[in-house]
Amino acid sequence: MQIHHxxxxxxxxxxxxxxxxxxxxxxxxxxxxxAPAALAAYPSKPVRVxxxxxxxxxxxVVMRLLVPRLNDKLxxxxxxxxxxxxxxxxxxxxxxxxxxxxxxxxxxxxxxLSANSSLYAQMPFDVLKDFKPVTMLAAIPFVIIGQPSLGxxxxxxxxxxxxxxxxxLSIAHGGNGTAMHLTAELFMQMADIxxxxxxxxxxxxxxxxxxxxxxxxxxVDLPSALQQIKAGKLVAYAVTSPQRLPMLPDVPxxxxxxxxGYDSTGWFGLVAxxxxxPSVVSRLNTEITAALNDNEIKASLRNLGVEPAPxxxxxxxxxxxxxxxxxxxxxxxxxxxxx
Numbered sequence: 001m002q003i004h005h006x007x008x009x010x011x012x013x014x015x016x017x018x019x020x021x022x023x024x025x026x027x028x029x030x031x032x033x034x035a036p037a038a039l040a041a042y043p044s045k046p047v048r049v050x051x052x053x054x055x056x057x058x059x060x061v062v063m064r065l066l067v068p069r070l071n072d073k074l075x076x077x078x079x080x081x082x083x084x085x086x087x088x089x090x091x092x093x094x095x096x097x098x099x100x101x102x103x104x105x106x107x108x109x110x111x112x113l114s115a116n117s118s119l120y121a122q123m124p125f126d127v128l129k130d131f132k133p134v135t136m137l138a139a140i141p142f143v144i145i146g147q148p149s150l151g152x153x154x155x156x157x158x159x160x161x162x163x164x165x166x167x168x169l170s171i172a173h174g175g176n177g178t179a180m181h182l183t184a185e186l187f188m189q190m191a192d193i194x195x196x197x198x199x200x201x202x203x204x205x206x207x208x209x210x211x212x213x214x215x216x217x218x219x220v221d222l223p224s225a226l227q228q229i230k231a232g233k234l235v236a237y238a239v240t241s242p243q244r245l246p247m248l249p250d251v252p253x254x255x256x257x258x259x260x261g262y263d264s265t266g267w268f269g270l271v272a273x274x275x276x277x278p279s280v281v282s283r284l285n286t287e288i289t290a291a292l293n294d295n296e297i298k299a300s301l302r303n304l305g306v307e308p309a310p311x312x313x314x315x316x317x318x319x320x321x322x323x324x325x326x327x328x329x330x331x332x333x334x335x336x337x338x339x
Contacts, residue, residue, distance in 0.1 A: 042280050043075070045076060046078070046079055047079070048105070049063060050083050050104065050105065050106045051081065052088035052107060052109065053082065058223070062304075065301065066291050069287075069291040070288070073287045074287060087119070087177055089120070091112075092108050092125060095273060096130040100272065102281075102284065105270055105271065106271050108271055109179070110267050111177065111178060111179060112127075113127055113269070113320055114320060114323035115177065119338045121339075127324065131272065134285055135316055137267075137308075137309065138268060138292075138301060139306070140221050140265065140268075140305065142221055143236050143248070144217065144254070145207065145219075145225050145229065145235060145236055146210065146235045147213055148233070150216050154257070156257060159193055163192075169216055171196070171215075171219065172218035173198070173219050174219075174220065175200065180221070180266075181336075182331070182336075183240050185197070185330055187240075187259070189330065198215060204220075207228070210234060222245065229251075239253050240254055240262070240263070240264045242255060269316055288310065
């Protein structure tokens with residue numbers, strides 16, 4: 001993912017509106033304080049942020065880490081409302097149908113904001129029409145891990161083994177239709193190999209079963225496997241992000257080991273209902289971006305294995321569109337469908 005972590009906020013203030021008057025009467029000059037006063041009026045009551053995952057998960061933890069800073073800067077209470085289910089569709093449906101005034105927002109992940117449109121036969125909302133992207137919040141890189149006893153020590157050796165034994169090796173992931181599942185499918189498609197994918201109820205259980213020798217390979221998020229990798233109990237074949245990770249500087253990316261252009265990173269960001277005023281979107285973007293760029297908050301996020309990724313609204317919107325196109329192709333090729 002190539003989202004630049006820089007944002008210079010510039011709230012766009014509405015121009016004066018000329019009112020109809022008699023022909024000989026000059027139009028009254030607009031009051032100079034009107035537009036700034038309108039901008040300052042938001043928020044005038046608590047803001048609810050719908051998080052599409054249960055309490056305690058990465059998405060929830062990141063949002064709650066930002067809440068004290070946002071309470072202070074916005075001057076109103078920010079309330080986290082956890083609405084998990086249906087791959088994020090339940091929570092985001094609530095946001096899509098909310099009034100476009102900035103008081104009900106949503107935190108959606110890569111699944112609900114990109115892949116779900118291709119995974120589900122019917123969607124309760126249109127990602128590209130029903131939301132106004134505010135900012136990316138964070139990225140969660142994945143890592144391809146294996147048992148040390150498996151044999152291969154590098155991605156090249158792993159691919160060679162898989163090609164010699166098509167359909168024999170299995171790879172665990174965090175659940176059907178999750179970003180980890182799609183990460184594995186993209187890896188297989190680009191490497192031209194066939195692995196048996198095994199869904200688990202989350203990244204942690206998948207990593208534990210690799211550690212226990214129940215499954216030879218897995219795609220997991222970094223926090224689930226970092227300590228075991230550092231202890232030499234798991235082999236890290238590659239990280240799935242475009243760049244190496246500071247936490248695992250000696251583990252190469254998938255792309256630099258021969259699969260040029262490979263990029264699969266978990267991510268999540270803040271969206272508002274379509275039609276939310278630009279001034280409100282700008283205010284939210286300014287305050288959240290400043291919080292994510294705070295050194296203390298950045299350090300806290302990185303300790304969780306999460307990379308802060310603030311962006312401009314237009315950057316986030318373009319990224320969502322590109323992710324929708326990329327994963328639609330992968331999902332069609334793998335013939336993945338969810339009910």
